[in-house]
Amino acid sequence: MDDIIVKSITRIIIPFVQLYGIFIILHGHVSPGGGFSGGALFGTSLILYTLIFGVDKAQKKFSHRVSEIAESGGILIYLSIGVIGIFTAGYFLSNKAAGFPLGEAGSLLSGGMIPLLMIGVGIKVASTMVTLFHTLIMEERL
Amino acid sequence: MRKWALRILFFMLFMLMSYSVLQMPGDIGLDSPAYNEATHHYIEESLGETGAINIIASILTDYRAFDTLGETIVLFTSIIAVISILRPSAKPEEEEAPTDG
Amino acid sequence: MIEFLQMLYDYVNYLGAVALFIIGLHTVVTHSNLIKRIMGINIMGTAVFYFFIAIGNVTGGLPPILTDTPGEYINPLPSVLILTGIVVVVSITVYSLSLVIRIYETYGTIDQDEIAKINERENADD
Numbered sequence: 001m002d003d004i005i006v007k008s009i010t011r012i013i014i015p016f017v018q019l020y021g022i023f024i025i026l027h028g029h030v031s032p033g034g035g036f037s038g039g040a041l042f043g044t045s046l047i048l049y050t051l052i053f054g055v056d057k058a059q060k061k062f063s064h065r066v067s068e069i070a071e072s073g074g075i076l077i078y079l080s081i082g083v084i085g086i087f088t089a090g091y092f093l094s095n096k097a098a099g100f101p102l103g104e105a106g107s108l109l110s111g112g113m114i115p116l117l118m119i120g121v122g123i124k125v126a127s128t129m130v131t132l133f134h135t136l137i138m139e140e141r142l
Numbered sequence: 143m144r145k146w147a148l149r150i151l152f153f154m155l156f157m158l159m160s161y162s163v164l165q166m167p168g169d170i171g172l173d174s175p176a177y178n179e180a181t182h183h184y185i186e187e188s189l190g191e192t193g194a195i196n197i198i199a200s201i202l203t204d205y206r207a208f209d210t211l212g213e214t215i216v217l218f219t220s221i222i223a224v225i226s227i228l229r230p231s232a233k234p235e236e237e238e239a240p241t242d243g
Numbered sequence: 244m245i246e247f248l249q250m251l252y253d254y255v256n257y258l259g260a261v262a263l264f265i266i267g268l269h270t271v272v273t274h275s276n277l278i279k280r281i282m283g284i285n286i287m288g289t290a291v292f293y294f295f296i297a298i299g300n301v302t303g304g305l306p307p308i309l310t311d312t313p314g315e316y317i318n319p320l321p322s323v324l325i326l327t328g329i330v331v332v333v334s335i336t337v338y339s340l341s342l343v344i345r346i347y348e349t350y351g352t353i354d355q356d357e358i359a360k361i362n363e364r365e366n367a368d369d
Binding site for chain 3 (some may be wrong): 163171173177206223
Binding site (some may be wrong): 028029030031032034053071074075078079082091095096102103105106110111113114117118120121124125128130132136137139 | 191192193198199203207208210214217222225
């Protein structure tokens with residue numbers, strides 16, 4: 001899209017959208033939101049970038065290599081946090097029994113493994129949104 | 143003719159589903175059968191058991207963490223399915239081209 | 244009459260979910276355009292989510308985030324289950340859209356009736 005107004009506004013807006021997405025992911029256990037909604041927000045900002053600046057520039061920002069790492073990394077974060085529970089408590093994905101500090105209720109550092117799992121889910125959802133959009137839009141060239 | 147038959151059929155389906163929905167307990171709040179002892183446990187005990195004040199987050203990633211793990215695997219599978227459908231189109235044409243020429 | 248209207252008002256969320264489901268089913272059955280059918284499946288999925296959330300609702304209840312405010316919390320369990328459902332509907336939508344892309348490349352159309360005609364013609368030629 002070759003429109004100077006749209007391009008300038010998009011450049012200004014995208015950092016705020018991404019910051020808000022990260023805020024939603026990190027505050028998933030103390031306020032409405034969480035990994036899914038925050039990841040969708042973050043992915044939407046990259047989809048906006050693709051729509052405005054074209055898929056070639058977007059591929060430089062979010063290449064296949066990054067997408068592979070993010071896809072597998074999201075699940076691996078989730079699984080490795082779950083495996084910690086096997087060694088410390090004997091159960092997969094156990095929170096309090098595995099010895100995660102629960103912290104003070106309502107503060108950012110609370111909830112044991114919940115924020116960590118939310119980060120994994122957020123990475124996974126964000127990269128899934130972008131990868132699916134890129135795959136569908138790049139289909140003509142594959 | 144066929145259009146009107148379909149419309150009447152769908153209207154009858156709507157009436158049938160509305161009738162069955164009207165047999166449910168309505169918005170009666172705490173007396174609803176869905177508001178059972180599991181919900182009471184989540185609301186009363188989740189802060190002590192997980193430390194998160196957002197009950198939805200504590201159910202999503204603690205009580206039902208396997209559910210969320212399955213969810214991420216569903217997303218992963220959908221990506222693999224989409225790529226496996228859209229990717230291999232170029233390869234057979236490239237392989238056919240030399241044999242034709 | 245007043246009682247009947249009062250009952251409809253009390254069940255308006257459930258009836259809305261049923262109406263949305265029927266609209267989606269009607270779209271899936273009557274349209275031959277594949278994109279419109281995928282839209283119909285999405286509308287049906289939304290109707291199911293709406294129904295679930297309506298079951299968990301408590302009139303005047305608080306959102307399920309623990310605060311000092313006195314009052315009853317709504318049922319958090321349907322909201323959690325719906326998160327799973329949203330992910331499944333997104334996956335189904337993307338998968339069917341990619342299938343539609345392949346169908347368009349093969350047949351040159353996304354209308355199911357025309358695809359059936361092309362298939363019949365090819366079978367007749369064989």
